Amino acid sequence: xxxxxxxxxxxxxxxxxxxxxxxxxxxxxxxxxxxxxxxxxxxxxxxxxxxxxxxxxxxxxxxxxxxxxxxxxxxxxxxxxxxxxxxxxxxxxxx
Numbered sequence: 001x002x003x004x005x006x007x008x009x010x011x012x013x014x015x016x017x018x019x020x021x022x023x024x025x026x027x028x029x030x031x032x033x034x035x036x037x038x039x040x041x042x043x044x045x046x047x048x049x050x051x052x053x054x055x056x057x058x059x060x061x062x063x064x065x066x067x068x069x070x071x072x073x074x075x076x077x078x079x080x081x082x083x084x085x086x087x088x089x090x091x092x093x094x095x
Contacts, residue, residue, distance in 0.1 A: 037078060049082040 002010070008026070012019045036043040037051045044050040058074040 047083055048086055049080055052079050052081060053077075054079050 008019050008022050011017070011026075012022045015022070033043040033045070033051055037053055041053045042050050053076060055076050056074060059072050061070050061072045062068070063070055
């Protein structure tokens with residue numbers, strides 16, 4: 001697994017940029033992704049996937065140890081859905 005500094009170095013080398021420039025671009029990209037996901041409900045990163053704001057309704061669940069019914073409150077979370085092209089590149093579909 002690559003560390004953050006290894007990713008920065010790799011991108012800087014491949015794009016012929018300074019590491020500071022790459023770090024700044026990634027920081028702006030993350031800020032944009034957060035802003036767009038908050039306001040529009042999703043942020044698409046072409047060829048990689050999209051971050052989507054998901055809402056779950058309140059529901060009744062069970063405590064697995066006691067079997068007691070418990071109330072699970074409604075919540076909002078962020079999911080990341082990978083693009084089909086990315087999935088197929090990593091794990092080719094069966095024929």
